[in-house]
Amino acid sequence: MGFRKDFVWGSATASYQVEGAAYEDGKGLNIWDVFCQEPGKIYQGQNGDVSCDQYHLYKQDIADMKEMGQKAYRFSLSWARILPDGEGEPNAAGLAYYDALIDELLRQGIEPYVTLYHWDLPYALHQKGGWLNPDMPRIFEQYAALVSRHFSDRVKYFFTLNEPQCAAGLGYYTGDHAPGLKVGKRDFFAVWRNLLLAHGLGVKALRENAKQPIQVGAAPCSALYYPASDRPEDIEAARTAMFTLPSRDVNDFIWSIASWCDPVFFGRFPQDAVDYFGDCLPQLTKEEAAIIAQPLDFYGQNMYNAVMVRAGKDGKPERVERYDGFPKTAIQWPVTPECMYWAPKFLYERYQKPFLITENGMSSHDWVALDGKVHDSSRVDFMHRYLREYRRAAEDGVDLMGYLAWSSLDNFEWAYGYSERFGLIYVDYQTQKRTWKDSAYFYQETIRANGDNL
Numbered sequence: 001m002g003f004r005k006d007f008v009w010g011s012a013t014a015s016y017q018v019e020g021a022a023y024e025d026g027k028g029l030n031i032w033d034v035f036c037q038e039p040g041k042i043y044q045g046q047n048g049d050v051s052c053d054q055y056h057l058y059k060q061d062i063a064d065m066k067e068m069g070q071k072a073y074r075f076s077l078s079w080a081r082i083l084p085d086g087e088g089e090p091n092a093a094g095l096a097y098y099d100a101l102i103d104e105l106l107r108q109g110i111e112p113y114v115t116l117y118h119w120d121l122p123y124a125l126h127q128k129g130g131w132l133n134p135d136m137p138r139i140f141e142q143y144a145a146l147v148s149r150h151f152s153d154r155v156k157y158f159f160t161l162n163e164p165q166c167a168a169g170l171g172y173y174t175g176d177h178a179p180g181l182k183v184g185k186r187d188f189f190a191v192w193r194n195l196l197l198a199h200g201l202g203v204k205a206l207r208e209n210a211k212q213p214i215q216v217g218a219a220p221c222s223a224l225y226y227p228a229s230d231r232p233e234d235i236e237a238a239r240t241a242m243f244t245l246p247s248r249d250v251n252d253f254i255w256s257i258a259s260w261c262d263p264v265f266f267g268r269f270p271q272d273a274v275d276y277f278g279d280c281l282p283q284l285t286k287e288e289a290a291i292i293a294q295p296l297d298f299y300g301q302n303m304y305n306a307v308m309v310r311a312g313k314d315g316k317p318e319r320v321e322r323y324d325g326f327p328k329t330a331i332q333w334p335v336t337p338e339c340m341y342w343a344p345k346f347l348y349e350r351y352q353k354p355f356l357i358t359e360n361g362m363s364s365h366d367w368v369a370l371d372g373k374v375h376d377s378s379r380v381d382f383m384h385r386y387l388r389e390y391r392r393a394a395e396d397g398v399d400l401m402g403y404l405a406w407s408s409l410d411n412f413e414w415a416y417g418y419s420e421r422f423g424l425i426y427v428d429y430q431t432q433k434r435t436w437k438d439s440a441y442f443y444q445e446t447i448r449a450n451g452d453n454l
Contacts, residue, residue, distance in 0.1 A: 001395050002451050008111070008402025009447040010072030011065065011424065012359055014118035014162065016048045017411040019078060021055035025093035028084025029123035031130070031171075032414075035178035046417030052409055052427050058101050060434065061409065064425060066108040068440060069447035073110050074219075074358060074404050075101070076118035076162060079143060086122035087139050095150055102154050112155050113404070115219065116144055116202060118162040119177065126179050131172065132190055137197035144202035148209035156214050159358070160202040163221045163302055164195045169254035176415060185250055186280040193282040196263050196292045203294035215297035218264065219358040222257035224306035226342040228320050233311035241309045241317035242346045248276045257347070265351050267293035298401055299351050302359035306339035331363040331420050335382060340389035344398045354401040355393075360386060361406035363413070363420040366437060374426045374437040383439060387446065388454045405443060409434065 016032045036047035081094035105112045168191045170177035225241040227234035243258040258270040267289035312318035327335040344355050362382045394400045410423035424440040
C-alpha cells in the first residue's frame with residue numbers, strides 16, 4: 001500500500017516569479033512591479049521584470065515537465081496581465097497567453113491547476129485601497145467570473161488565493177511584501193475579512209460560470225506542529241497547537257491555520273480568536289459566513305517545516321527547542337520531514353477533504369558543476385525524507401490527492417530576489433539556459449514508481 005494509483009504528481013510556480021514580460025503586450029502594473037522599485041525592499045534591488053522568461057519559453061518548460069513525468073502544473077494568473085486596471089475590459093493579449101499555455105499543457109498530457117491570485121494585485125486596485133477597499137471582494141468576484149467563463153472549458157482545477165496569510169500578514173501588517181504597508185490591528189482584520197469574502201465569492205463565481213464540472217480549493221500556509229513522541233498526550237498537544245492561538249499576538253493569529261480555515265470550512269472564527277481579538281475582529285453576518293464557507297472540493301496546503309511540541313506538565317502544548325546545529329536549508333528553514341505525516345493527518349481529521357500538497361520544497365546552494373550538471377544531493381535527500389513521511393500518511397488512511405513540488409524551476413523568490421534557488425531545474429538568468437538538477441531526475445523516478453522507490 002502506498003499512494004493511490006491516480007495520485008497527482010506535479011509542480012508549481014507563480015506568475016510574477018517566473019513569467020517576466022513585465023511590460024509587454026498590454027500588461028498593467030502590479031504591486032510587485034512597483035514594490036521592487038523601492039530601494040532596500042528586495043535583495044540587491046532585483047526584480048521580476050524578466051525572471052525565467054516563461055512568457056516566451058513556456059513550451060520548453062512544459063516539455064521538461066512532460067519528460068519528468070509530471071501530470072499537473074499549478075500556475076497563477078497575472079491579474080494585471082488579464083485586466084490591466086484590475087477590472088473593466090480584459091486584455092486580449094493576456095488572455096491569449098494563458099490560452100496558449102493551457103493548450104500546450106493539455107497537448108502534453110499535463111493538467112492545468114490555475115491559481116487566481118498569488119499576491120500580484122493590479123496596482124490600479126492598490127491605488128483604490130487594495131485589500132483594505134470594501135469593494136475588493138466584489139471586484140475579485142468579477143475577475144473570477146471572467147476567468148471561469150474564459151478558461152473553464154479546458155481547466156478543471158482552480159484555486160482562489162495562494163497563502164492569504166502572506167498577502168495579509170506580510171503585505172499589510174509587517175510590510176515585508178508588496179504593497180509594504182504596516183497597518184494597525186483593526187485595519188489588518190479588515191484586510192483579512194475582505195480576503196475571506198473574496199475567496200467565498202470567487203468560489204461561487206467560478207462554479208456559476210463554469211462550462212464543465214470543476215473542482216475548487218485554496219492554497220493556504222500556516223504554522224505546523226508535530227509531536228515529540230508517539231505518546232498520546234504529545235500527539236494531542238501537537239493537534240491542539242495546530243488549531244489554537246498561543247497568545248494575543250496578531251502574528252500568532254496570522255499563522256494559525258484555524259484563523260483562515262475555520263471560517264472557510266465552518267463559517268466562523270475560532271473561539272480563542274474571538275476571545276483575544278473580539279474588539280476588532282470582524283463580526284460576520286449569517287450571509288457573510290455563508291459566502292465565505294462555500295463548499296470546497298479538496299484541501300490544499302503549502303508545507304515546508306513544522307515545530308515539535310510535547311505535552312507540558314499542565315497538558316498544554318509546550319514547544320521543544322531545536323538543538324544546536326539543527327538541519328536547515330539554504331534559506332535557514334528547518335528540515336522537519338515529520339510535518340508531512342502529522343499535518344495532513346491533523347488537517348484531514350478536522351476539515352475532511354481530499355488533501356493536496358500545493359507547495360513543498362527547499363532552497364539549496366546550487367550551481368552548475370564542472371561536469372555540466374547540478375548535484376543538489378541535499379534536495380534529493382530532503383524530497384526523499386519528506387515524501388516518505390507523506391506516503392506514511394496515505395498508508396495511515398489520509399485521503400491524499402497529490403503532491404505539487406515547489407518549484408518547477410528556479411525563480412524570483414520575492415524579497416530574496418534571485419539569492420534563493422528552490423527549483424528542480426536550474427536557471428541561468430543571464431542566458432535562460434535550463435539544466436536539470438539531480439533532484440529532477442530523482443523526482444522523475446519517484447513519479448515513474450508512484451512513490452514505491454521511497
